[in-house]
Structures are given as structure tokens and as C-alpha cells.
Amino acid sequence: xxxxxxxxxxxxxxxxxxxxxxxxxxxxxxxxxxxxxxxxxxxxxxxxxxxxxxxxxxxxxxxxxxxxxxxxxxxxxxxxxxxxxxxxxxxxxxxxxxxxxxxxxxxxxxxxxxxxxxxxxxxxxxxxxxxxxxxxxxxxxxxxxxxxxxxxxxxxxxxxxxxxxxxxxxxxxxxxxxxxxxxxxxxxxxxxxxx
Amino acid sequence: xxxxxxxxxxxxxxxxxxxxxxxxxxxxxxxxxxxxxxxxxxxxxxxxxxxxxxxxxxxxxxxxxxxxxxxxxxxxxxxxxxxxxxxxxxxxxxxxxxxxxxxxxxxxxxxxxxxxxxxxxxxxxxxxxxxxxxxxxxxxxxxxxxxxxxxxxxxxxxxxxxxxxxxxxxxxxxxxxxxxxxxxxxxxxxxxxxxxxxxxxxxxxxxxxxxxxxxxxxxxxxxxxxxxxxxxxxxxxxxxxxxxxxxxxxxxxxxxxxxxxxxxxxxxxxxxxxxxxxxxxxxxxxxxxxxxxxxxxxxxxxxxxxxxxxxxxxxxxxxxxxxxxxxxxxxxxxxxxxxxxxxxxxxxxxxxxxxxxxx
Numbered sequence: 001x002x003x004x005x006x007x008x009x010x011x012x013x014x015x016x017x018x019x020x021x022x023x024x025x026x027x028x029x030x031x032x033x034x035x036x037x038x039x040x041x042x043x044x045x046x047x048x049x050x051x052x053x054x055x056x057x058x059x060x061x062x063x064x065x066x067x068x069x070x071x072x073x074x075x076x077x078x079x080x081x082x083x084x085x086x087x088x089x090x091x092x093x094x095x096x097x098x099x100x101x102x103x104x105x106x107x108x109x110x111x112x113x114x115x116x117x118x119x120x121x122x123x124x125x126x127x128x129x130x131x132x133x134x135x136x137x138x139x140x141x142x143x144x145x146x147x148x149x150x151x152x153x154x155x156x157x158x159x160x161x162x163x164x165x166x167x168x169x170x171x172x173x174x175x176x177x178x179x180x181x182x183x184x185x186x187x188x189x190x191x192x193x194x195x
Numbered sequence: 196x197x198x199x200x201x202x203x204x205x206x207x208x209x210x211x212x213x214x215x216x217x218x219x220x221x222x223x224x225x226x227x228x229x230x231x232x233x234x235x236x237x238x239x240x241x242x243x244x245x246x247x248x249x250x251x252x253x254x255x256x257x258x259x260x261x262x263x264x265x266x267x268x269x270x271x272x273x274x275x276x277x278x279x280x281x282x283x284x285x286x287x288x289x290x291x292x293x294x295x296x297x298x299x300x301x302x303x304x305x306x307x308x309x310x311x312x313x314x315x316x317x318x319x320x321x322x323x324x325x326x327x328x329x330x331x332x333x334x335x336x337x338x339x340x341x342x343x344x345x346x347x348x349x350x351x352x353x354x355x356x357x358x359x360x361x362x363x364x365x366x367x368x369x370x371x372x373x374x375x376x377x378x379x380x381x382x383x384x385x386x387x388x389x390x391x392x393x394x395x396x397x398x399x400x401x402x403x404x405x406x407x408x409x410x411x412x413x414x415x416x417x418x419x420x421x422x423x424x425x426x427x428x429x430x431x432x433x434x435x436x437x438x439x440x441x442x443x444x445x446x447x448x449x450x451x452x453x454x455x456x457x458x459x460x461x462x463x464x465x466x467x468x469x470x471x472x473x474x475x476x477x478x479x480x481x482x483x484x485x486x487x488x489x490x491x492x493x494x495x496x497x498x499x500x501x502x503x504x505x506x507x508x509x510x511x512x513x514x515x516x517x518x519x520x521x522x523x524x525x526x527x528x529x530x531x532x533x534x535x536x537x538x539x540x541x542x543x544x545x546x547x548x549x550x551x552x553x554x
Contacts (some may be wrong), residue, residue: 018232
């Protein structure tokens with residue numbers, strides 16, 4: 001086969017995620033491809049303005065997820081660690097496509113309001129011999145039992161949404177052992193739903 | 196007879212349907228394989244692609260030009276006939292198929308059934324007929340063009356409503372049978388128009404699925420009608436029924452239709468045993484779990500499983516989810532070619548099993 005789809009897959013690699021309809025730009029379909037650690041935001045649409053939109057999504061992923069842009073391109077980026085954190089990446093991509101442009105300007109902090117209690121959830125990066133981990137803690141209440149329960153649930157959410165590994169009862173880390181503060185900030189907003 | 200040269204995709208499909216030798220098992224689509232990415236690629240989004248023949252043909256062609264299937268198929272939904280009969284259609288947008296609003300039935304019984312004199316000129320039937328002409332002009336005799344004409348059972352769902360029709364089959368089976376016989380004329384009319392336009396074969400969906408009715412229902416209400424359809428329509432027919440159908444496959448094998456397109460809810464080995472070689476089998480790659488949610492490796496595994504079971508033509512089990520990744524669809528012909536090459540090498544050109552391989 002030498003169709004256009006075959007060329008795209010050859011050039012940009014496997015498709016990790018597909019957004020069927022981009023509500024923020026003329027209902028085009030946008031895909032996220034990966035080859036040799038390089039992530040490519042791609043659309044087959046030839047509607048005017050598509051290139052600019054792909055750059056906007058790529059830049060959104062850089063801001064929200066801390067990816068490094070491939071500076072010679074408009075639509076490519078990579079993780080600084082060289083790994084591909086697929087599950088987290090899918091969330092990041094959906095956020096970058098789904099958010100309005102004005103909410104793509106800054107990353108999520110490492111501190112969010114819990115949705116299941118009045119507590120605030122914190123992810124504090126700490127360096128250890130094996131690499132970086134994130135200590136999960138709460139603030140805003142003296143109720144130790146609820147706090148511990150929310151820490152456990154949030155850790156479960158980070159394991160599920162980010163494929164992070166448990167390093168001690170209140171801490172998780174990415175398998176690469178690197179810091180991904182922006183990504184953890186984003187994942188916290190998903191993990192806080194866990195109960 | 197050994198097939199040494201490479202066949203055209205059309206020859207491959209038609210030979211397989213007739214049980215003749217093929218150079219490799221064909222990959223065809225008796226149901227839609229169109230996706231949102233293909234719509235973008237050729238600027239042919241839903242719902243325009245359902246209602247404009249040029250746009251429809253442009254999209255349908257990608258089944259061969261981009262995905263590498265041996266066939267093209269311009270039916271991108273199930274609504275054409277019912278729309279032309281007067282049913283209310285919900286057209287939807289790019290990411291959804293249109294559907295018949297079956298909660299608003301247009302008729303109550305067989306006496307109400309009237310086929311409009313301009314049935315074939317209705318925008319939704321005419322789009323497909325014209326699209327087939329365009330595809331025939333584009334592909335000539337190279338690629339198999341698959342048309343589709345709905346069977347009367349499915350049309351009864353659309354015009355009476357599913358629940359009303361199923362109740363009719365219980366309360367007044369002779370009335371239900373009358374309705375089926377009247378609506379089968381729609382199947383013939385639309386089918387023949389597509390054959391005249393250039394369709395090489397027709398999918399014949401008639402959803403008497405095991406998820407809704409028994410095998411005995413199939414035998415009592417449909418077997419004779421399907422036999423009649425196989426006689427009257429002048430091209431090979433592929434019967435398509437979704438869901439569990441293993442219990443009625445022995446009846447389906449008696450229809451005289453060229454092939455049966457079956458669902459992944461039926462194990463391919465058991466399906467092949469059930470039909471005992473009396474009808475060719477097409478399928479049955481799973482859509483929601485494999486083609487939509489998994490990757491090429493899993494697709495390859497399912498293709499090989501179907502081929503090993505002796506399935507004659509490989510295809511997705513039904514219309515694929517519109518957000519299916521192209522790499523998964525493109526893996527189907529790749530996997531078939533790989534399997535065929537291995538079997539050709541291992542048998543040194545001898546019998547390639549019951550898939551209709553060279554013998």
C-alpha cells in the first residue's frame with residue numbers, strides 16, 4: 001500500500017490517540033502519533049488554518065504536560081526523559097484539544113482542591129537515590145483518618161491515570177524516575193475523583 | 196488448478212464467493228469501513244457523504260486506495276431505503292451514523308405498505324446508485340463493488356418499529372409474513388438498480404439476530420424469502436446478520452446465497468462447522484474490542500484465527516466504529532497477505548486449505 005495513510009504511519013508512527021471531532025476547530029479529527037519517542041499531532045484535514053491549530057495543540061501539550069517542543073517543527077514534541085508515558089499522554093492530548101485556547105496558558109499546580117472532601121491535595125516532588133518521586137499529602141483538616149483515606153485514593157488515581165508506581169505508602173513515581181511536575185499537576189485533577 | 200499469477204481484487208472476491216481458486220483469501224467489506232480520518236482525508240464528512248454521490252464515492256474509494264481492501268462499498272448507513280419509503284431519519288454529524296427514528300413508525304400493517312413510484316429517484320437511494328456508477332467508472336473491473344439492499348425483516352423494524360413488528364410476529368404471524376412479502380419487493384427493486392449501476396455483488400442485511408429472535412423464527416419467517424431473493428437478484432448475495440447466529444447457520448446455509456457475513460460473537464471454527472461448506476463465510480473481526488480499542492498485533496491475531504478456521508473472506512464483523520484507527524484497518528490486508536505467503540511457502544504452492552486457496 002502506498003496511500004496517504006500508509007505514508008503518515010511510516011513517517012509519524014503508531015496512532016496513540018484519536019479525537020474524532022475537535023469542537024474548538026471546525027470539527028476536524030486530530031490524532032497523536034509516536035515514533036522513536038517523537039510525538040506528532042496530526043490531522044488529515046486540509047481545511048484552512050489546520051497547521052496553526054496543530055501547533056496550538058502541540059504548544060498546549062508543552063504547557064500542560066511539560067513536554068519539550070521539537071523546535072524545527074510546528075506539531076511535534078517529546079518527553080525530556082525519553083520515555084512515552086502513554087496513559088498520561090492520552091489525558092494530556094485530550095486536554096490540549098478539548099480546552100479553549102485561553103485555558104492552555106499555564107500548567108496545573110501541584111496542589112488541587114479535593115472533590116471528595118474539604119481537603120487540599122498536594123504532590124511534593126522529592127529526590128531519592130532511585131530518582132524523583134511525588135509525596136502525596138493533604139492540608140486543610142486535622143481529621144487524620146479522612147486525610148489518609150484521601151491520600152490512598154489519590155495515589156490509586158495517579159497509578160491508574162498516569163501508570164505511576166508506588167514507592168512508599170504515600171508516594172508515587174514515574175517508571176523513568178524523572179520529574180514531570182506539569183503532568184502530575186494535570187493528573188492530580190483526575191486522581192482527585194478517585195474514591 | 197493452481198493460481199500462479201496475481202488476481203485483480205475483483206476476481207479474487209468473486210472467485211471466493213463462487214468457491215473457485217484464489218491467489219489469496221480476499222479482504223472485503225460487506226459493511227462500512229469508513230472512519231472520521233478518511234472523511235477528513237478526502238473532505239467527505241458525514242452527513243454529506245450519505246447524500247451527495249460525488250462525496251460518497253470519494254469516501255468509499257478510500258476503502259481500497261488507503262486501506263487496501265479488495266472491495267469498495269458506498270453504503271455508509273442503514274437508512275437509504277427507509278428514508279425513500281418515508282421514514283423519519285436522524286442524520287447526525289461526522290461522528291455518528293444516521294438512524295431511522297423507529298419510535299415514529301410510518302405504518303401499522305401490511306395494507307399500509309406502498310412503495311413510492313419515485314423510490315429510486317429519492318435523494319438517498321439515488322445517491323448510492325449514482326455513487327456506484329462513479330466507482331465503476333473509476334475502478335472498472337479491478338475492484339469489487341459491493342452494493343447493499345436491506346432485507347424485509349430489517350425494513351419491517353424500520354417502518355413498523357422493532358417492538359411493534361416483533362409483537363406482530365407473535366400476535367398475527369400471517370400478517371407479519373404478509374408484510375415481509377410486500378417489503379421484499381423493495382429489496383429487489385433497490386438491489387437490481389445497484390446491479391444495473393455496476394455493483395458486482397450485494398450485501399443483504401436482514402437482522403433476524405439470535406439476540407432478538409430464535410432460529411425457528413428464522414426458518415419460519417425468512418428462509419423461503421431469502422431463498423427467493425437468491426433466485427431473483429441477479430448478483431451474488433452476502434447475507435448479513437449481526438449478533439449470535441450459530442443456531443440458525445444450518446438454515447442460512449440453505450438459502451442459496453453466496454455467502455454469510457457473521458459476527459465475532461460466533462466462534463469461527465464453530466461457524467464453519469455449522470454451515471458444513473454449503474455457503475461461503477465472511478468475517479468476523481471484532482469491532483469494539485479489537486479494531487477500535489486494541490492495536491495491530493491483536494488485529495493480526497484475529498485475522499489469523501479466522502483464516503486458520505477456514506473463513507473464506509476476511510472482513511470486520513459489521514460497520515466499524517467511526518473513530519477506529521487506520522493502522523488497525525490496514526493491518527487486515529497485511530495480515531492476510533502474510534498468512535497467505537506463509538501457507539503458500541509451507542505447502543509449496545499446493546492446497547491452501549479450505550479458504551478457496553489454490554489447489
